Amino acid sequence: MANQVEVSMKVNGSESRSVIEPRMLLVHYLREELNLTGTHIGCDTSQCGACTVLLDGDPVKSCTVLAVQANGKSITTVEGLASKEGLHPIQMSFWEKHGLQCGFCTPGVMMAAIGLLNENPDPSEGEIRNALEGVICRCTGYQFIVEAVKHAAQTIREAGEAKVVIADSMKA
């Protein structure tokens, strides 16, 4: 097809380069072109946040970003959170605190939580609940998600390496 463009971006630390239609959404690029299916699509109107990924470290809804807009940038998806040393503190906390049930929204919710913790390493209960405005979970009633985010914040503060872990995973 004539209408094709080349995009390249660093995804979970690896360079990717593809020729795609300019209308392709970032979420489809990640899922279909790169086979990174950990990022999910829950709605078509950017309400549910299941598709949230980090774009240069900031959470974005990848169903509302064109792949071409991410050209030359760094993306972190759920597949990039854990390292060889083990789970990221946010993953560990969701596991410990039962912050997920069906697990469909979870990758996006964890990304949104990382965005919060990068800006506010010690959020209150209310701040966490407000920061989750952009994501919808139908299973948990949010309570254990909030607990998980609190727990992750504490773990990261004590270890002092939240940003390091994510930055590393983008560089590696």
Added chain:
Amino acid sequence: MASLIGSAVRRKEDPRLLTGNSCFTDDIKLTGMVYAAFLRSPHAHARIISVDAEKARSLPGVTAVFTGSELEGKMKAVPAMWFLPGCDLKPKDRPALATDKVRYAGEAIAVVIAENRYVARDALDLIEVDYEVLPAVVSQERAMQDDATLLHDDVLKNLALLWKAGEIPEQVFADAEVVVKQRLYNQRVIPSPMETRGAVAQFNAGSGEMTIWCTSQNPHIHRLIYSDVLGIPETKLRIIAPDVGGGFGAKIATYTEEAVVACIAREIQKPVKWVEERKEHFMATSHGRDEVLDVELAGTNDGRITALRVTNTANLGAYLSTFGAGCPTIDFGLMVTGAYDIPQAAVVTYGVYTNTTPTDAYRGAGKPEATYQIERAIDLFADKIGMDPLEVRRINMVPQDAFPFNNAMGVTYDSGDYQKALDKALEIFDYQAFREEQADQRKKGKYLGVGFSTYVELCGFGPSAVAGAIGFQGGVWENSTVRVHPGGTVTVFTGTSPHGQGTATTFCQIVAEKLGVPLSDVELVSGDTQSVSMGWGTYGSRATAVGGAAVSLATDRVIEKARKIAAHELETTVDQIEFIAGQFTVKGDLSRGRTIQQIARSANYAWNLPEGVEPALEGQSFFDPSNFVYPFGTHICVVEVDEGTGEVAIKRYIAVDDVGRVINPLLAEGQVHGGIAQGVGQALWEGAVYTEQGQLQSGTFMDYTMPKARFFPPIESAFTETLSPVNPLGAKGIGETGTTAAPPAVVNAVMDALKPFGVGSLDMPLTPEKVWRAIRSGRDKE
């Protein structure tokens, strides 16, 4: 060592889900796979004059286009599964694709198959359909009027069913000291699991085998129904529910799209994927509730309820959905008296076709509506006789010594201690102190309210003989195989099909505890008709009470066999063998023993088995319970209503639930939280809105208010544990307690807060606008 049953272990399924290694239906990619997109009717009611798909067919990248007439003869319409007897039921099947007429906005007319989903969507815009738009009818009460448009020519008054249960002589109400009458609308809600529906179908033209991966709560039911729809024997039809992103009842039903995708995969001999967009999901996946409840309660001035009669006018949507006939009748009607000893009760249900999305089970399915009307009616009764609503509940509650208890509708509550749950809730919530604070705050212009819901619900489907008697076209027993491998690890198979419940953890806890093996040595297999011999799926809070019971019984069979082998090897008799924590020992002789792992190896190698014992170590159970289970509890909600804006804030929410034996308290609490969030959602924010022409206005997450994290305070959850006598675990069900108990607790709380304004009964959802208007009109009356 502490028992694994009852232990808050973290979930076995989580590492997969947390790292992007899950496999939901949309994650499946097969070689040569093409994508389907459905063209849907923009009209709620119209005749299809013509469908012209030629332009779509010629778009580069389009593989095929099928219209309704082009699928005729290739597959059947999809029937419902619950044919309730004695109600003159007029079932109307969902056509594969509409051919002559569309009956709701969003009904599928044609399907495009293309190389990717973008092209498929492009092609939809090129299909030209001529419609003759017909008048639409959305409200079930309007649909029953003589001059209403008919959806199906042979269904007069659009009346799909008329069900009656129980009779009360008119004199009972005429002579009653007090009668409370109230119309309540349990509004239509949209289940909205975060994963929409989807299917991938692959046909093997050589063998004739079809595999469908789809978002199902019950793959064996899908196999049963689609086998007939597609004309493929069950031996050659494999349904796999991979990771499923929530269901809430919406993924029980056998819809048309999954079968159409399979039919086309067979036609074009390529794997086909279809994933529903959220906008489609709002229109094409079943909705829940939508019942107008006219309640009449008779009682005495000293607080006794003497009779209850309810008319339920239920909106079934345009076609009869899978469980559609059962929800507003059996599921609703048998539980109208709630947790109370009400001597007489009667129910009439009208099930009505309208030009709306078909309705079916939604988390609780009938029981939330039953609970809503009785819990609201009790508060209205309490108001009328000037008695505290909690006191009325205490007076009428079924006492602990009355179990098993036959309610007025003829079902037998298995076990209960309602007072105990209420007492526990009141240990957490100081009622007296609240009433004092409420009075104080009112003087300062702050409006607090408290609402109670002392609920009971029916779940754990169920005895199969009962299912047959009520016209359910299947069984409701459950199956499990427990297989101990030569190395001593264990695979557990279940016919239930989890989609978020944590069954892979709880069922393995049961087995690990009973066999005395590490939890990490036990794995669950579910959701695949080829791996699991038979089963009926996960809905109606049946997984643990029925499926878990089958797991427990299958494990018992493993132990029974292992005991024989151990006795043989230890040169003693079976009755001399003790089995504790994974060790077989001889009574009174701790020097000799065998571990379960050693016996697993012996059994599988079969070098030296006792006479009459077959090789391998595997147990299977088909468990059909003797009764349903009846979880119960007390929910208390405290709200504050903003007089200026009408906004309702949940200040506290206390839930004491009794679900029998709790297998994993962490997961149990998670179920409670999630159910309450959905129940509060129905009470305050959620609701499908149609125009009179049948357009779904609440058709995206921009327009349909899903509960968010900031809407809630921390929920205060506790349990009492009254075991069920109907299964070996003593378990009841927990999945639906929140959606059952919460709506009336919240509404009762708001109505309590609004008392100073002289507001009458309000219908859900109690949006700020509705509450604000009620406050204002209440004031105007003063």
